[in-house]
Amino acid sequence: MQQIDILHLGKSFASSGGIRHVLHDIGCSIAPGEVVGLVGPSGCGKSTLLNILAGLDGDYRGQVRIQGRPIREQLGAGFRVAYVFQEPRLLPWFTLAQNLAFVLEAGGFARREWPTRIDAVLEAVGLADYRNDFPAQLSGGMQQRASIARAFCIDPDILLLDEPFSALDELTARTLRQSLLALWQRFRTTIVFVSHNAYEATFLADRLLVMGRGRIVQEIDLRSVPRPRSYDDLALFESSKQVIRILEQQAALPAGIPSPLPH
Ligand SMILES: Nc1ncnc2c1ncn2[C@@H]1O[C@H](COP(=O)(O)OP(=O)(O)OP(=O)(O)O)[C@@H](O)[C@H]1O
Numbered sequence: 001m002q003q004i005d006i007l008h009l010g011k012s013f014a015s016s017g018g019i020r021h022v023l024h025d026i027g028c029s030i031a032p033g034e035v036v037g038l039v040g041p042s043g044c045g046k047s048t049l050l051n052i053l054a055g056l057d058g059d060y061r062g063q064v065r066i067q068g069r070p071i072r073e074q075l076g077a078g079f080r081v082a083y084v085f086q087e088p089r090l091l092p093w094f095t096l097a098q099n100l101a102f103v104l105e106a107g108g109f110a111r112r113e114w115p116t117r118i119d120a121v122l123e124a125v126g127l128a129d130y131r132n133d134f135p136a137q138l139s140g141g142m143q144q145r146a147s148i149a150r151a152f153c154i155d156p157d158i159l160l161l162d163e164p165f166s167a168l169d170e171l172t173a174r175t176l177r178q179s180l181l182a183l184w185q186r187f188r189t190t191i192v193f194v195s196h197n198a199y200e201a202t203f204l205a206d207r208l209l210v211m212g213r214g215r216i217v218q219e220i221d222l223r224s225v226p227r228p229r230s231y232d233d234l235a236l237f238e239s240s241k242q243v244i245r246i247l248e249q250q251a252a253l254p255a256g257i258p259s260p261l262p263h
């Protein structure tokens with residue numbers, strides 16, 4: 001398990017209106033096995049940051065280091081990234097088991113390991129009885145649960161999730177958050193997730209990075225809140241209110257310029 005260090009990260013895109021500066025001097029460290037949440041207004045650069053952490057976008061300023069080495073070098077040396085999106089993105093022509101086998105094969109896992117890995121994660125998310133079903137035979141929540149199982153079956157070094165539960169109703173989202181945390185407890189994967197839901201974010205995270213426009217404007221430490229957590233925990237409720245307050249302050253700032261750094 002490796003430490004991730006983001007140093008003076010900056011990112012700009014060329015667009016029809018000129019250069020769009022999206023990330024400004026982002027800096028943070030993520031400890032192995034930590035659950036870090038990114039919250040912030042739409043367009044502040046959360047998905048852009050996840051894409052850089054995934055190694056999908058190598059065109060940035062500053063450094064992203066994993067155990068001291070550049071991210072793309074680590075990816076070439078066997079560092080494994082899994083990415084879960086808002087929609088499940090399962091391959092419709094494969095059964096659940098085949099969807100998982102597909103990523104195991106792509107990840108270079110020996111065929112003899114596949115059944116144990118597939119059984120373990122499908123069992124953990126409560127889908128063992130659906131292993132031979134096709135995605136279209138499952139509900140949206142079950143498909144998303146399968147996509148989380150697929151992410152964990154390769155035992156990733158880092159799991160990135162971009163608003164993974166935002167398309168689900170609250171009760172389904174709660175069961176999926178439990179599934180995610182159960183798998184995290186088992187694999188101790190480093191997790192970086194994006195959420196628009198302050199209550200979800202505080203419930204899941206060890207640490208929250210609240211972003212304003214293109215910057216981290218506040219860090220909220222939730223490591224002292226014991227797990228398993230309860231949605232009724234007053235400490236989490238207070239932190240959620242704090243997140244919403246910061247986001248309201250950010251929304252009130254003048255448009256078009258990056259958020260000022262906190263004092
Ligand atoms: N390929 C691209 N080309 C040009 N601009 C881009 C590109 N990708 C993202 N951007 C711009 O970067 C900014 C941040 O986008 P990003 O998708 O990271 O936001 P976000 O914080 O994930 O927002 P949301 O919460 O709505 O998903 C936006 O202004 C967007 O227009």
Ligand SMILES: [Mg+2]
Pocket residue numbers: 046047048162
């Ligand atoms: Mg996004």
